[in-house]
Amino acid sequence: MARQALDLFDEGFQELTPSEFFRKNKQMLGFTGKIRSLTIVFHELITNSFDAAEEAGILPEIKIDLKRIGKDHYILRHQDNGPGIPEKYIPKVFCTMFAGSKFRNIQSRGQQGLGCSGCVLLSQMTTGKPVKVISGTMENGELKGVKMTLKMDVKKNQGLILEKEEVEVDGTGVCIELHFKDVSYSLSEQGAYEYIRRTMIANPHARIIFNDPTGNRYVFNRASDVIPPMPKEVPPPPGGVTADDLIFMAKHTDKRRFRSMLTSNLSRMSSKKIKELEELTGIDLNKRPKDMKWEEAEQIVEAFKKMKFMSPPTSGLIPIGEEQIEKGMKEILQPEFTATVTRKPKTYRGGIAFIVEAGIAYGGNSGRLVGDQRKAEIMRFANRVPLTFDAGSCAITEGVKSLDWRRYGIRDLENAPISIFVNVVSTNVPYLSTGKQSVSPEPEILGEIRQATMIVARKLYKYLRKKKAAKEEAQRAKIFETYVPVIIKQAALLAEREEPDYRELLDTVTRRAKLEILGESLNE
Incomplete structure (x- = not known):
């Protein structure tokens, strides 16, 4: 048997x-x-x-x-x-x-x-x-x-x-x-x-x-003739490696000592940090890499978590840039208003660097057309690549929808003619699945998405406020333009005098109305 x-x-x-x-x-x-x-x-x-x-x-x-x-x-x-x-x-x-x-x-x-x-x-x-x-x-x-x-x-x-x-x-x-x-x-x-x-x-x-x-x-058609600079390969940060990563490095390195392997394969690993690591672990890092044991690798990883390292190098991260995002939005969406921002680099999960970029477009062809109405759309990207599926579980969707859009002049986000653009840049974007269509809601990434979106939302609010003020000024000016000539004509008849030229007076009145609404100084 x-x-x-x-x-x-x-x-x-x-x-x-x-x-x-x-x-x-x-x-x-x-x-x-x-x-x-x-x-x-x-x-x-x-x-x-x-x-x-x-x-x-x-x-x-x-x-x-x-x-x-x-x-x-x-x-x-x-x-x-x-x-x-x-x-x-x-x-x-x-x-x-x-x-x-x-x-x-x-x-x-x-x-x-x-x-x-x-x-x-x-x-x-x-x-x-x-x-x-x-x-x-x-x-x-x-x-x-x-x-x-x-x-x-x-x-x-x-x-x-x-x-x-x-x-x-x-x-x-x-x-x-x-x-x-x-x-x-x-x-x-x-x-x-x-x-x-x-x-x-x-x-x-x-x-x-x-x-x-x-x-x-x-x-x-292209909206820019600028070819993006090529990103550089960067060593991973110590806080982002595992014991298995260290053992794998040790098996495939050409270095003779474990300490030299660490300094050449990990970012921000100086001789001073090597000495600190030896004091924390008690491990002789002059040994050959292939002699490193699994238990020792685990000790080193735990020690990394207790150590403080400089921020990882960001030379390997190439964001799109505010100007280029704006050019792309204007070329495709023809909006009446755009605002963009590229945030400073941050880190998540033990030192992995990332950058969040955001943009907002309002009016024109912004938003997605549903029937005869334009509704808001959230455009999600990772390293310039559109993420078109699994939106519900994505950190970008969560971050954008978590804002109170009424504070920014948008009463109903779903039915607003708005396109919201968010791009996550990293050497290691934390996707939720092998399909790479949804970004994991890491707290640091989620926070940066919210901050970036709030910045462009505030710029939109200022624009909408000025637009509303201009509309009210136009309505007020129309009232003056309609009734001032009638009042002056009737007043001239009652006074039995020749009708005066009222155009300069009318310009002054309508200008004053506009300036009052916009909160500007009359001397500006």
Whole structure:
């Protein structure tokens, strides 16, 4: 019986490649529901194009064609003007899970290495069709183009090249063509069009041309020619590491001593802090890293919690900036009023640095159009990327809605023509799930979201107050303009005198009314 059980175990034991795992668990890539799945595809392709172009110092330009060829069956063609992908890397980029350059402690739009390959996997799972890729690159000063037809071998987690040929290209960049079924294009708040619209507000330096399945052509022009500076990789703060992190560092470091490993792999770890750490733990940090025991690593982590460190370096955080957010809002929303703010860096959970940015737009095309009425919308972002799903559990939603908007002149936030923009910037945004659509309500982050939103809300209140005063002044001036001529004319008749020129008097009266309402000095 024991032998039979062992044989059954041997027969049933399997090892899954990353591709096989995500084939069985595609919801972990965000592919749940028809609308969401297509929006996630747009997200992955657009963010990869942005990252590639910006790293090469190129202003991103993307053209997207989405064609419907059957019920819930689409062909997506996505083309960018980035530096292109060298021929030998094309199968890895599009057909290998966990292959990429985003596994560092650096601010990034994406961090899992699953973007393009995840889209190819979804396409293959729903249609069985291969992916077609055209890549143009500059090699030794010469423009080269290659066209490949690929399929993903999920058993081996690698790409199979079905066809390959050299082609002429107009410039550098990548064009990818994918088939999808069981997805749906929608103009809803969670749809692909809205994702592009919000992306352009947070990335005003980009240009996107989108041809949708209904025949509409949308051109989102860039509002800025400034390419964002590239963030720098920064060591993690001591307060944010675990015992497992220290053991992992010790196994893979090239340093000979544990103390030198700590100073080179963690931020703000000086020789003085190393000495303090030795006094707190009693551990000889001159030992070899591989000799470090788990219990000692736990002691070090506990000691970190008792020590005081300088604020972590923020050179690795690149916010959008107040001016750029305002440009993006004006280009897309054409509001009558905007206000923006970028807060100073703060830390959460033991020293992880983050920055919160906020903006508010009022009037014009602000808010979301529901029927004939514009209602308030909360635009949530993390590292410039729109978060279009799971809004209810997000710290951004909680922070914005926690304000008493009546104090800022908004009696009913839900039905106000307002767009509220919030962007969380960090090397380690605390998401609530693998779908990365909702920010965890860390107390420090929640507090900064509230503070940033209050600042722009106060600016809106001042504008609305002046607007109301101007309206009242206009109404008062209209009364004067209507009745002053009548009174002067009748007075002249009663006095049997010639009617005087009253225009200077009228200007003075209406100006006085305006100044009184606005609380300004008559001498200003």
